[in-house]
Amino acid sequence: MFHEYKDVVGCGDQAVVYFTPECMYPITIAAGDEFNNKYGNFRHDSMVGLKYGSKIVSHDGRGFAFLLHPTPALWTQIVPHRTQILYLPDISFISLYLDLKPGKVVIESGTGSGSFSHSIARTIAPSGHLYTFEYHEHRAATAQREFREHSLESMVTIEHRDVVASGFGKTGIADAVFLDLPAPWDAVSAAKEALRKDAMGRICTFSPCIEQVQRTVLALDEHGFSDIRMFECLAKGHEIREVPLPDIDEAIGGHKVNFRVSKYEKKRKRDAEPTTTA
Secondary structure, eight states: OOSSOOSBOOTTOEEEEEEETTEEEEEEOOTTOEEEETTEEEEGGGTTTOBTTOEEEOTTSSOEEEEEOOOHHHHHHHOOOSSOOOOHHHHHHHHHHTTOOTTOEEEEEOOTTSHHHHHHHHHHTTTOEEEEEESSHHHHHHHHHHHHHTTOTTTEEEEEOOHHHHOOSOOSOBSEEEEOOSSGGGGHHHHHHHBOSSSOOEEEEOOSSHHHHHHHHHHHHHTTOOSOOOOOOOOOOOOOOOOOOOOHHHHHHTTOOOOOOOHHHHHHHHHHSOOOOO
């Protein structure tokens, strides 16, 4: 469902119950189930047959919400955090520079909470494929279950694997490689082996510390990568407010200045004036 869209909610579908930008919940529609929170009681049976985007009122009349179709962007905001995740400014920037588009083959390590994985899958759909690797067994199993529930199994292959110790096990298939690892420089060699040899491949590493960046740049240079660049991606929210502007009379009236000249200054000016005699 995260790469294909439908109009009407059905049993077994994924949906996002939207209350506010800071309050959203993912649910799976099931007959007889209910969703409860401080805004009231919402019955799944009343959601079946509605169009995505519909406004739903709680059974007890305490509140309302909107029923939204799940997307990778929404999933990034509501995904259960098993690790630190990438957010939309980083995701969009990285996707652009990796030249991700339908049909591309991408390798990712590590999967983590799967935030970026969902966006990659949607971007390379329907003919591309993502191979994603996670060294933590429980996180890998949880991500695999989510990919299955979100109908992404056909385009995402996840493997529990330590790529630093064992590599990716892939040779010459990837158009792009993304590394979100504590020591990405140790996986550069495996990434180079996985990249296609008949086209220009791209690699991106995501690191919070400049020391990690320095070591990764040295490793990339040693393995023959060129056009190595570093970016810092920052996002700043802007608040929009209405501020009344005064007219010219109010502006002048509000800034009156009084000039006072002392009697000594008056005498000095009077003495300095030229005198004439007849």
